[in-house]
Amino acid sequence: MADTAAKSSETYMFQYKGYNFPKDTVTPEYIDSLEDFEIRDSDVFLVTYLKSGTVWTQQIIILIHEEEGSNAAESEDFNAAESQGSNAAQSESSNATQSEGSNAAESESSNAAESDTNMKRMPWLEYNLEGQDYNMRPSPRLFTSHLTYNLMSKMLKEKKTKVIYVARNPKDAMVSLFHFSKICTCMETAKNIGDLMEKYLSGQVARILILFLTVVAGSWFDHIRGWYTHREQLNFLFLTYEEMIQDLRGAVLKMCHFLGKRLQDSAIDRIVEKATFKNMKNDPKANYEFLPEKAILKDNGKFLRKGTVGDWKNTLTVAQSEHFDEVYRQRMKDLPLKFVWDLNEDAS
Template identity: 45%
Template sequence: MIEILSLILKDGDPTWIRSVPNWKRAPWCETIMGAFSHQDQPSPRLLSSHLPIQLFPKAAFNSKAKVIYLGRNPRDVVVSFYHYSKIAGQLKDPGTPDQFLQNFLKGEVQFGSWFHHIKGWIRMKGKENFLFTTYEELQQDLQGSVQRICEFLGRPLDEEALGSVVAHSTFGAMKANSMSNYTLLPHSLLDHRQGAFLRKGISGDWKNHFTVAQSEAFDRVYREQMRGMPAFPWDETPEDASPDPELEPEPAPSPDQASEDPSP
C-alpha cells in the first residue's frame, strides 16, 4: 500500500520509489523517527501505522486526513508474523509455531489482538474519509484496486500512469527494489542474513503450515471473536479453508526461511 500511494502521489513516476526508502516516504507514526520526520514532508504527505484505533492520534479524526485500512486473512498474518519475528531485532523469539499461534490468538503479540484491531478500525467503514480494503483484493485485481484508491483520494490517473502504478507495485517489483524491500536497514533491526523481509507475497500459504488441530483451534476463536461481523474475502467454505489432513506439525523454520510484512 505504501508503494501504491507513493506512485499515485507522483502520478505513476517511479523516480521517488527508486530513490527514497519507503519508511521515509511514509513514516511510521508510532516510531520516534517517524513521529518527528513526517512534519518535514510536503503536503499531501503519507503516514503509516500498525496502531489499533484507540492508540491512534486523535487529532487525525478531526482533520481532513484520509485513512486506508489494509486487512488480511489472519491465518496468513500468523504465518507471516512468525517469520518476521524470527528476523526482527526488536521482537522476542517467537518460539515454536504452535506457541506463537497461541500467543496470537490471545493477543499477546506486537500491537495486540488482531481481532480487536480490525473490529476497532472497521467501525470507521462508511465514513467518506475511510477506505477498507484487503491484501486479497489487491492480489485478485491490482489495477481495479488502484483505481478504487485513486477515486477515494480524488487523484484520477490516465491510462499510462495507472499502468505504471500497477507495474511498479507488484510483489516482484518491490522485492527487486532496495528502497522497498528493507534491505537497507541494519542487521540489528532486520537481519536479512536470516531471511528476506518480502517472503512469498501470496494468499493462502497458511494451509501449508497449519495442522488440522491448529486450524480447528483458530476457527473456534475466529468464530467467537468475529461473530456479527461482515464477511471478508478470506471467509471461505469449511472445505476450501481446511489444511491438508496429512500435514504433520510444522517444525520451527530454519534460519534461511524468509519473512514478509505482517499487515494487520
C-alpha cells in the same frame, strides 16, 4: 520460565495505556502527544495490523502520488510550450537559460526523491525513527501506522483526512509473523507456530514478541474491530490483502478514486507493474533490505517473503486450523466481514 520471559520483555519494553512499547524507540510523552497531533485535511494514513500488506500498500500510495506529480509536470510543460510559441523567436535564448535552470532544479529534486526509501517518504507516525518534525512536512503528508483506533489523534474524526485500512486474513498474517520472527533481531524467535498461535488468538503477542511494530498492535481482532466499527466517522477506505492479490489493478483504481487522483491508463499500468511482488523484491526503495544488519538477519531470509494467499496451509495442522476457526467465529460473529482463506475458495 514465565518470570524469565517477563524479565526479558521488561528489558526491551514498557507498558503504557494497555500496550507495550519499545523503551529505546518511543516514550510515554510521545504517545500522549499523538492524541493531539495536528492532522490536515490533505493527510493520507495507511493503517494495518502487522504483516498485512503494509509495505505493499505503502508502495502503491507513494507511486500514485508520484504519477500525479509527473502528470502535473507534463501538463505544465505542454501549456508553457503553447503559450510561448508565438514569442519563440524573441525569447528563445532567455527561455533556454530558464529552462535549463528549471530542469536542473527539477532533476535535483527528482533525484533526491528517488534516493529516499519508502520508509522516509511515508514514515510510521508512532515511530519517528528519523527524528523528523512531521509538522514541517509539506502537504500532502503520507503516513503509515499500526496504531489502534483509540491511540490515534482525536482530530482524525474532525478532518477530511483519508484513511486506507488494509486487512489480511489472520491465518496468513500470523504465519507471516511466525516467519518474520526468524529474521528480526528485535523480537524473540517464536518456538513453534502452536506457541505463537495461542498468544496471537488471545491478543498476548507481546509476551513473546519484542518487535516494536508488533507489540503495539495487540490482538488482530481488537485492531480490526476498532477501526472498522468507526469507519463511518472517518473518510475511510477498507481493502483486503486478498482482493489486492486477486485484482491488483482494480485495487489501485479504488485507491486512486478514493484519493481523488485521476491518472491516465499508462500511469496505472506503471503503478501496477512496479507494485508486483517480483518487482518490489528488487526495488531497493521498497523492499526494506535497506534496514541495517542489526535489525534484520539477512542471512535468515528476506523482509518480503512470499506475498501469497493460503500459505497457512503449509504451516498449521488440521487441529490448529480448526481451533483458529472456532476462535475466529466467536470473535467476528457480529462483524459483516468475509475473508479469502485460499484463492481456490470463495470468501467466508
